[in-house]
Amino acid sequence: MIDFLVIGGGAAGLMAAIRAAERGKKVILLEKGAKLGRKILISGGGRCNITNHKNLNLRQFLANYPRGQKFLWSAFSRFGPQDLMNWFECHGLKLKTEDDGRVFPASNKSIDVLETLLKTAKQFKVEIRTNTEVIDLSFDPLGVLLENNNLITASNLLIACGGMTYQSTGSTGTAYKWAIKAGHKVSEPKPSLTGYLSTDPWIKNLAGLSLKDIELKLFSEQVLIAQEKGALLFTHWGITGPGVFKISSLAANKPQKELYLKINLFAEEKTDQLKTKLKNYWQAHSKRKVINCLDEFVSERLANYIIESVFSNLQKTVSEINNKEFGLLISYLSELKININGKRPSGEEIVTAGGVCLNEIEPQTMASKLVKGLYFAGEVLDVDGFTGGYNLQAAWSTGWLAGNSII
Ligand SMILES: Cc1cc2nc3c(=O)[nH]c(=O)nc-3n(C[C@H](O)[C@H](O)[C@H](O)COP(=O)(O)OP(=O)(O)OC[C@H]3O[C@@H](n4cnc5c(N)ncnc54)[C@H](O)[C@@H]3O)c2cc1C
Structure with a gap:
């Protein structure tokens, strides 16, 4: 009799299979793709940010998970x-922690993470079957039905089986229907950690410009739905970057109509301080x-857009700026509006918000x-979770716990 049948050869499935096999269980892992860990390979831009070591206080670490x-x-x-870092180092993978706490393999190669997992799975005799798609589940007896009706x-x-992002890696959301068949509730999957499209013509001209430590506020039908500090990168299609990802994550379950973003380029200063500084x-x-009035404060391309929007006469001097122009300039600097026309194409987001509801799962074991x-x-x-290694950590930890809990 097989002790543990694992569907899905990603981070969670591999870690679960290895942990159960380490405990002496007979384990079979089924993966529909020709290769395992395809999402591990593309993670962290091919470097695989396996976790985050910035703040290991559990309460603060958990604050990085909106759901x-x-x-x-x-x-x-x-x-x-x-524990995860010790685990990888004990299994021969050297790690490094970057200044912001993100942990990567020292080689900067995600393949080394995957190979460590595959080597360990082999060592503990996990039976891996690739090109094996599970078509359906059976609950009595407990098992899986394969394409060949086996x-x-x-x-x-x-x-x-993962979420529904980057579907070319195999995560196509097929497992939700099995969860429902088993009586579980599934919260509607929504894209999270995604960029936003904008057709505002000025955005395109700023492609490549990155703004750090700004405040971002997202509005839907004029109601504030998410607020965060962070970095933003302009692209030829819209906006992306860590701060934008966080905003998309916080807003994932909120209404998404008539979206626009307001950014404060001087997040660390009160409006009065900003006014005094400029004056x-x-x-x-x-x-x-006036064409040079923001030289010291804002990068040239963005300053040009703001100044051309505020002043009709670019030849006047800063001493000639009137109250109306000054007020308008301050609102551009502290509440720069970006209209949003949607999210990046579905499937390109980094993670899925939503999925199998948690109140019907034992948190101590991951059992239904x-x-x-x-x-x-x-x-x-x-x-x-947010970007920074938090999503993989959730996959490793929940996988390990399942593999550690099966009887
Ligand atoms: C571009 C990108 C970059 C990312 N970078 C990072 C990062 O650096 N750090 C971080 O923490 N997170 C990152 N993430 C998120 C992270 O990679 C995922 O949250 C994590 O890998 C999910 O692991 P998983 O095992 O739950 O699912 P998956 O990795 O999606 O694995 C699920 C597996 O199940 C298989 N499967 C599905 N259905 C079936 C079936 N019917 N039969 C058999 N097999 C099936 C799939 O083929 C797949 O191999 C990134 C995500 C993306 C898209």
């Missing part, structure tokens, strides 16, 4: 970021033309409360 914060407590207590039964079954500078440079022997792990769950 699943409470649920992940047990998984991270049992197998958290430090039924494989097992004492325990893990669904680790003081202009007093010391009173002969300066509804079907004995059924487990869930990874992105298929209604759990998602």
Whole structure:
């Protein structure tokens, strides 16, 4: 009899399979693709940001998960970021931590992460079957139905099929229907960690420009739905970058109509401080033309857009700026509006918000409360985090816990 049947050879499935096999269980892992870990390979721009070591205080670490914060407590207590780093180093993978806390393989190559997992799976005799798509589940007896109509039964079954992003990696959302068949609820999958499209003509001209430490506020039908500080990158299609990703994550389950963003380029200063700063500078440079009035404060391409929007006469000097122009300039600097015409094409987001609802899963084991022997792990769950290694950490931890819990 097979002890543990794992569906999905991503981060969660591989970690679960290895942990159960380490414990002496007979494990089979089924992967529909020709290769395992396709999402691991593309993660972190091909470097694979496996976790984050910036703040290991559990409460603060969990603050990086807009969904699943409470649920992940047990998984991270049992197998958290430090345990994961120890695990990889014990299995021969050298790691490095960058200044912002993101942890990568020292080689900067995601393939080294995958190879460490595959080598360990082999060492503990996990039976891996690639090109093997699960078509349906059976609950009595517990098992899976394959394309050739073969039924494989097992004492325990893990669904680790991922979410619905980058579908070319195999995560196509097929597992949600099995969860529903098992009686579980599934919260509607929505894109998270995504860029926004904008057809505002000035955006295109700023392609490549990055703004750091700004404040971003997202509005839907004029109601503020998400607010965050961070970085923004202009592209030829719209806006992206860590701050934009965070905003998209915080707003994932909010209404998304008539979206626009307001950004404050001086997030660290109150409006009065900004006004004083500009006035003081202009007093010391009173002969300066308005076209150069933001030289010290804002990058040239963005400054040109703002100045051309505010002033009709670019030849006047800063001492000639009137109150109306000054007010308008301040609002451009502190509430620069970007109209949004949608998100990046579906499937290109980094992670799925939504998935199998958490109240029907045991957080201490990842077991279904509804079907004995059924487990869930990874992105298929209604759990998602910000960028920085948090999504993979959730996959490793929930996978490890499932593999550690099966009887
Ligand atoms: C471009 C990109 C970059 C990212 N970078 C990072 C990063 O640097 N750090 C980070 O923390 N997170 C990152 N993420 C997110 C992270 O990679 C995922 O959250 C994580 O890999 C999910 O792991 P998983 O095991 O749950 O699912 P997946 O990796 O999606 O694995 C699911 C597996 O199940 C298989 N499967 C599905 N259905 C079936 C079936 N019916 N039968 C058999 N097999 C099936 C699939 O083929 C797939 O191999 C990134 C995501 C993307 C898209």
